[in-house]
Amino acid sequence: MKKLxxxxxxxxxxxxxxxxxxxxxxxxxxxxxxGGGEATTFTKIEATNVEAYNTSNLSAIDEAYAIIYDDGSxxxxxxxxxxxxxxxxxxxxxxxxxxFLYKVSAMNGLTxxxxxxxxxxxxxxxxxxxxxxxxDFGHYGLTKENQIAEFYIYLDRDCNVSxxxxxxxxxxxxxxxxxxxxxxxxxxxxxxxxQPSGYEWHWVYFQDGVEKSNSMFHKNFISKKNHR
Numbered sequence: 001m002k003k004l005x006x007x008x009x010x011x012x013x014x015x016x017x018x019x020x021x022x023x024x025x026x027x028x029x030x031x032x033x034x035g036g037g038e039a040t041t042f043t044k045i046e047a048t049n050v051e052a053y054n055t056s057n058l059s060a061i062d063e064a065y066a067i068i069y070d071d072g073s074x075x076x077x078x079x080x081x082x083x084x085x086x087x088x089x090x091x092x093x094x095x096x097x098x099x100f101l102y103k104v105s106a107m108n109g110l111t112x113x114x115x116x117x118x119x120x121x122x123x124x125x126x127x128x129x130x131x132x133x134x135x136d137f138g139h140y141g142l143t144k145e146n147q148i149a150e151f152y153i154y155l156d157r158d159c160n161v162s163x164x165x166x167x168x169x170x171x172x173x174x175x176x177x178x179x180x181x182x183x184x185x186x187x188x189x190x191x192x193x194x195q196p197s198g199y200e201w202h203w204v205y206f207q208d209g210v211e212k213s214n215s216m217f218h219k220n221f222i223s224k225k226n227h228r
Contacts, residue, residue: 016216039174039193040181045091045124047137047203050084055135055207062129064089065142066122066136066152070100079122081184089137093122093179097154104159108166117159122152126205135207141183148185148196155180165191 003174045066052058065081077099080091104110124137139150155175164170173182173193184191 003020017225038197039176040183041176042096042152042179042181043093045093046088047090047124047139048088050087050089050137050203050205053204053206055205058084058087058205059206060134061196061205063127063131064091065125065127066091066093066119068097068122068154071102075100081127081208084126090164091124093152093154095178101156102157104161105121107161108162110161110171112163114157116157118156118177119159119175120154122154124152133208135205138189138204138206140202140204141196142202143199145179147186148183148197148199150180151184153180153182154178 004148011092047064050058061084063081064084065078067076067078069076078098079094082089089149097120100120102120104112104117104119107117125133126135126137129135141150153175157177159175161173161175163173169184169189169191171191173191175193180193181195181209182191182193183195185196
């Protein structure tokens with residue numbers, strides 16, 4: 001599990017990066033401001049007005065896809081793909097997943113409500129017209145004081161998760177059978193299952209191989225906004 005969760009936190013700590021743009025996402029949210037709350041389940045990802053973080057060339061993107069990885073090997077499987085057009089893409093996730101499932105109980109420091117529950121994480125990536133991987137997509141929430149990231153977990157049954165993982169993040173999350181959205185707050189070091197309220201939401205594309213800034217992205221966002 002070490003490889004999988006190292007990848008998870010490397011990817012999700014991208015919420016500490018700088019990107020430009022401003023958009024208010026009215027696509028719904030959780031019922032609280034950071035508690036565990038009800039599970040946020042979904043079957044479809046609809047990304048609109050995707051913003052480029054470290055490149056100005058969104059035109060190189062031909063396709064968006066959701067992908068799952070095998071922990072401990074380089075095996076992977078694309079579970080859904082769709083065309084990228086007009087800064088947007090839609091992905092309908094499969095109802096059932098049987099590949100690369102791992103026990104939630106194997107997550108260091110965390111306690112699942114069902115010790116036999118299995119999960120897998122999906123990532124959102126981009127290909128060019130030749131089918132080459134060129135970058136990643138992420139969905140990020142922003143306030144003047146904080147930022148959070150959304151990620152995607154499939155569960156083979158209902159399961160709640162609590163405890164503190166090996167990276168020091170406290171989990172208080174409810175999950176349902178199927179696909180679930182979880183939210184990671186890097187500042188507070190917590191993971192929850194309800195989308196916190198009061199955030200502006202941004203779909204962002206990160207081009208692979210381009211250096212990313214270490215500054216907090218909301219700091220750069222506020223600077224750009226103040227000069228509009």
